Amino acid sequence: MTSNTMLRWGLYAVLVLFALFYLMPLFVMLTTSLKSLEEIRTGSLLSLPRELTFAPWAEAWSSACAGTQCQGLRPFFWNSVLMAVPAVAISTVVGALNGYVFAQWRFRGANLFFAAILFGCFIPFQVVLLPMAQMLGLMGIAGTIPGLIFVHVIYGIGFTTLFFRNYYVTIPLELVRAAKVDGAGFFRIFFAIFLPLSLPIITVSVIWQFTQIWNDFLFGVSFSGPGSQPVTVALNNIVNSTTGVKAYNVDMAAAIIAAAPTLLVYVIAGKYFIRGLTAGSVKG
Amino acid sequence: MEWLERNVPKLVLAPSFVAILVFVYGFIAWTAWISLTRSRLMPRYEFEGIGQYERLFAAPRWDVAMHNLFVFGGLFIVISMVIGLMLAIFLDQRIRAEGVLRTVYLYPMALSLIVTGTAWKWILNPGLGIQATVRGWGFENFTFDWLIRPEMAIYTIVLAAVWQASGFVMALFLAGLRSVDTEIIRAAQVDGIPTHRIYSAIIIPTMAPIFLSAFIVLAHLAIKAFDLVIALTNGGPGYATDLPATYMYAMAFSRGDLGQAAASAMVMMMVIFAIVVPYLYSELRPRRDQ
Numbered sequence: 282m283t284s285n286t287m288l289r290w291g292l293y294a295v296l297v298l299f300a301l302f303y304l305m306p307l308f309v310m311l312t313t314s315l316k317s318l319e320e321i322r323t324g325s326l327l328s329l330p331r332e333l334t335f336a337p338w339a340e341a342w343s344s345a346c347a348g349t350q351c352q353g354l355r356p357f358f359w360n361s362v363l364m365a366v367p368a369v370a371i372s373t374v375v376g377a378l379n380g381y382v383f384a385q386w387r388f389r390g391a392n393l394f395f396a397a398i399l400f401g402c403f404i405p406f407q408v409v410l411l412p413m414a415q416m417l418g419l420m421g422i423a424g425t426i427p428g429l430i431f432v433h434v435i436y437g438i439g440f441t442t443l444f445f446r447n448y449y450v451t452i453p454l455e456l457v458r459a460a461k462v463d464g465a466g467f468f469r470i471f472f473a474i475f476l477p478l479s480l481p482i483i484t485v486s487v488i489w490q491f492t493q494i495w496n497d498f499l500f501g502v503s504f505s506g507p508g509s510q511p512v513t514v515a516l517n518n519i520v521n522s523t524t525g526v527k528a529y530n531v532d533m534a535a536a537i538i539a540a541a542p543t544l545l546v547y548v549i550a551g552k553y554f555i556r557g558l559t560a561g562s563v564k565g
Numbered sequence: 566m567e568w569l570e571r572n573v574p575k576l577v578l579a580p581s582f583v584a585i586l587v588f589v590y591g592f593i594a595w596t597a598w599i600s601l602t603r604s605r606l607m608p609r610y611e612f613e614g615i616g617q618y619e620r621l622f623a624a625p626r627w628d629v630a631m632h633n634l635f636v637f638g639g640l641f642i643v644i645s646m647v648i649g650l651m652l653a654i655f656l657d658q659r660i661r662a663e664g665v666l667r668t669v670y671l672y673p674m675a676l677s678l679i680v681t682g683t684a685w686k687w688i689l690n691p692g693l694g695i696q697a698t699v700r701g702w703g704f705e706n707f708t709f710d711w712l713i714r715p716e717m718a719i720y721t722i723v724l725a726a727v728w729q730a731s732g733f734v735m736a737l738f739l740a741g742l743r744s745v746d747t748e749i750i751r752a753a754q755v756d757g758i759p760t761h762r763i764y765s766a767i768i769i770p771t772m773a774p775i776f777l778s779a780f781i782v783l784a785h786l787a788i789k790a791f792d793l794v795i796a797l798t799n800g801g802p803g804y805a806t807d808l809p810a811t812y813m814y815a816m817a818f819s820r821g822d823l824g825q826a827a828a829s830a831m832v833m834m835m836v837i838f839a840i841v842v843p844y845l846y847s848e849l850r851p852r853r854d855q
Contacts, residue, residue, distance in 0.1 A: 292655055292658060292660070293660070295651075295655060296652070296655055296656070296660065296666055299648075299652060299670065300666055300669045300670070302728070303669050303670055303672070303673060303728065303732065304669060305688075306673075306681075306684040306685065306688060306728070307672075307684075309684065309687070309688055310684050310687075313687065321693065322693070325697075325698045325701050326688065326693065326694055326695060326697070326698040327698055375580075375581060378577050379577070379578060379581050381577075382574040382575075382577055382578050386574035388574060388575060394578070394582060396845070397585060397589075397590070398581070398585055399845060400589075400845065401585055401589040401590075403785065403837060403838075403841045403845070404589060404593065404834060404837070405788060405789055405810070405830065405833045405834055405837055406789070407809075407810060407813045407814070407826075407829070407830040407833055407834075408592070408593055408596050408830040408831065408833065408834045409588065409589065409592040409593070409596070410813075410814075410817060410826075410830070411595070411596055411599065411608075411817055411823060411826060411827060411830070412591075412592040412595040412596060413588070413592065415608070416588075416592075435584055435588045436588075438581055438584070438585075439585075442581070466570060466573070467570075467573040467574060467577075468573075492675060495677070496676070496677035496678070496679075497677075498677065498678065498679050498791070498792040498795070499791055499792065499810075499814075502795075503814075503817075503818065513677050513679045513680075513792070516677075516679055516680070516683065517679050517683075517795065517796055520683050520686075520796070521799070529687055529693070532683060532687065533683075533684070533687065535683075536679075536680045536683045536684060537680075539677060539679070539680055540675075540676050540677060540680040543675045543676065543677070544672065544675055544676065546675070547671075547672055547675035548668075548672075551668060551671070554674075554675065555671065555736055558674065558733060558736070559736065559737060559740060
């Protein structure tokens, strides 16, 4: 019995230790962002701030410099919002309709096409970076937010299609057959039967896409122009800005601001976030 | 009209079909072609042969990048799996506050790798980070300066990447553990089989597909790792922490060497496909019989 109790304590000790490991960077970011530079230089990484200051947050939001531009994260934060909202909406709608066809309106060649889409989910984006840069130029949307929306929609529909296809495939085919007998068409059936059932998978898809697009850096840094950079690119520029004194507290405040939206989504809807993560990897 | 009615499903798929055909497969073909030309600053379309690949494999920097990929990828995958499996098994022991712990373990996965890189860069910087803090506690000789040592910097990437993804592996394994038939486990317990044997002989073998999924996802993350390196070390010191992804980016956007960028991207794709194709094949086959 006593050895069992010891084991139990050991178990909890390991679990708590790991919890501290995962929380430590967030704790350090938060406390650093609330300290003055003076205190950062003299104090310890893990100590709480002696005097709270919110000046680094104000600076990170509205006046921190990235290179020669000193407008803080604010304009770039809005760029990310303007980019993510339409891209998430469009890719989710397209994915829902595609998934509906793949699951319920099978035709010859559909399996092959689905395999081709699935395959596309796994390509390293480096392999499309160069031609996409050319293509955006040809289309006249290089370095713009619509250009970024376009890229995120194109490379997002693979995953959204997969989500909806795997969800709709569990709905019996007889339902569609019966509705067809009653004279309902493709869209009627979708809106009357499938859409009302879809709230959970829409949530999964929206959260997945939002997290992917908000956190994206590769497309952002490759395809944005000076005025259209998303927040991740601006954060990296602020942190690596070499002009002036290195303001670690401002860097950390900026990092938290950039992380806040996806972190908030995770806290509110963690269940759906996990489902999205696993849906892509576990056999549906 | 009836034709339209019959073909609505195909028409709905058509835009995606064209998009995938052009922007995935067409673009791969374009990149493959460019990798076989003499393109430098601008794309040139005259076929040249495998010269770009010869140059690539002869480049010391590419050598470092591939070597780093195997060191980083190997360690990242193995450590994440070990930690993930351990945490999942521990959490599966009717732990109080399991929900809170799970939430804490998994939240890094919601963060941008740029944020992760920024945080760890600050924590690991020798001047004011962990090293300085531990020295401040009285351990004057404590040294933890991997970030600035060329031969050690790659391990900081491993550390940050494991921090980010191991909770996700935990979630995968935990879901797997929970899906094992409880009847079998209870029967084994009744027979007096010790817990560690139940795990090693009954539960873990049934989770083989989950090991495979976790491996695929982690391998995929490792090969695409780009943001983390940019934010944490920017490929440095020198190019000590370059990965294929950062090499490709440097060639494409700062060196103006499209041929090298295309060739390195093609090699990346082949490495991924070598891992993913057998997996997708086995995933898709049973579905066809349904």
